[in-house]
Amino acid sequence: MAEICNLPEAIRRFVRDGDVVALEGFTHLIPYAAGHEIIRRGLRDLTLIRMTPDLLYDQMIGMGAARKLIFSWGGNPGVGSLHRLRDAVERGWPHALEIEEHSHSAMANAYEAGAAGLPCAIFRGYRGTDLPGVNPRIRFIACPFTGEELACIPALRPDVTVIHAQKADRAGNVLLDGIIGVQKEAVLAARRAIATVEEIVDHLSPAHANAIILPGWTLSAVVEVPGGAHPSYAHGYYSRDNSFYMEWDEISRDRDRFLAWMKENVLARAPEDFAARVRLR
Numbered sequence: 001m002a003e004i005c006n007l008p009e010a011i012r013r014f015v016r017d018g019d020v021v022a023l024e025g026f027t028h029l030i031p032y033a034a035g036h037e038i039i040r041r042g043l044r045d046l047t048l049i050r051m052t053p054d055l056l057y058d059q060m061i062g063m064g065a066a067r068k069l070i071f072s073w074g075g076n077p078g079v080g081s082l083h084r085l086r087d088a089v090e091r092g093w094p095h096a097l098e099i100e101e102h103s104h105s106a107m108a109n110a111y112e113a114g115a116a117g118l119p120c121a122i123f124r125g126y127r128g129t130d131l132p133g134v135n136p137r138i139r140f141i142a143c144p145f146t147g148e149e150l151a152c153i154p155a156l157r158p159d160v161t162v163i164h165a166q167k168a169d170r171a172g173n174v175l176l177d178g179i180i181g182v183q184k185e186a187v188l189a190a191r192r193a194i195a196t197v198e199e200i201v202d203h204l205s206p207a208h209a210n211a212i213i214l215p216g217w218t219l220s221a222v223v224e225v226p227g228g229a230h231p232s233y234a235h236g237y238y239s240r241d242n243s244f245y246m247e248w249d250e251i252s253r254d255r256d257r258f259l260a261w262m263k264e265n266v267l268a269r270a271p272e273d274f275a276a277r278v279r280l281r
Contacts, residue, residue: 002172002219007196007271010221011037014192019159022049022190023056026181027077028235031164032056033228033274034196036266039063049158051107051182055231055248058082059266061097062258068098070156072107079245083252093255101135106153111182113155114189125151160220161190164229166236167204168197172216175204178235184212193218196225198237207236227274238278 005013015021015038023031035056038046047068048057054077060066062084074082088097102110109121122141132138139152163183167175174195176183187193195214200222204213216222231241251261 002216002222004222007037007223010194010223014220018045020047022158022161022186024183024186027179028233029164030232031162033225033271034162058084061088064094070100072102072104079249110156111185114157115185122152158190160192161186162194164196168200168222169204172222174214177211192220194221196223196228200224225271227278230277
């Protein structure tokens with residue numbers, strides 16, 4: 001069952017050096033506060049998984065937390081490249097980064113396979129693409145019933161999945177609302193899972209048909225961190241900080257400027273600062 005605790009305690013107890021870590025969120029509900037706590041703890045040799053790594057993974061990679069990245073698209077949405085990711089891949093700074101690239105559909109299927117306890121995901125995909133030529137973990141098998149050639153990749157089974165959501169109740173059940181990505185599957189596929197939330201309430205009442213409630217037994221820890229998805233958005237709470245995504249393009253281009261920004265805005269900050277950032281916008 002999920003324990004309600006603070007963010008430093010959750011990261012200290014459930015995320016370890018060398019772990020395979022998924023910090024998932026699609027367009028909104030990206031767990032920035034939790035990612036920053038991982039950086040502050042100085043965790044190393046992580047294999048990071050995310051369907052769409054953006055600024056948060058750029059920061060984690062630039063601070064040397066990642067050994068490997070498993071992903072299906074990486075960039076600064078609407079702006080351009082992730083310069084810290086590119087620096088790690090192209091120049092080995094701060095150290096070399098191994099990459100394993102997939103398609104969106106492959107990642108979603110691999111999470112579902114992991115959630116089901118299966119060793120691999122089998123699906124139609126990768127036809128007419130070059131990815132199988134650069135990713136040896138993409139294989140093809142024949143359907144034993146029809147003979148059709150199908151794609152096959154290993155299931156995704158993170159050591160720990162971290163998500164951000166709108167609400168949790170005091171029993172540790174978590175509500176996600178708005179655009180839902182692969183958070184449910186990523187949590188169910190993981191050995192341990194942490195959810196940061198905008199608020200903890202007495203009762204959950206989903207407002208929309210596509211809302212998801214993750215039962216408390218699927219999570220290791222639930223943490224109240226208002227504003228914890230900034231600069232992404234939390235549907236129903238605050239909007240996306242588009243200006244910061246544009247600012248990041250310049251901040252992240254230069255190593256020294258990047259490190260100075262991280263020292264001032266991540267290493268010297270606390271989880272509570274996220275609420276202030278949202279209020280000041």
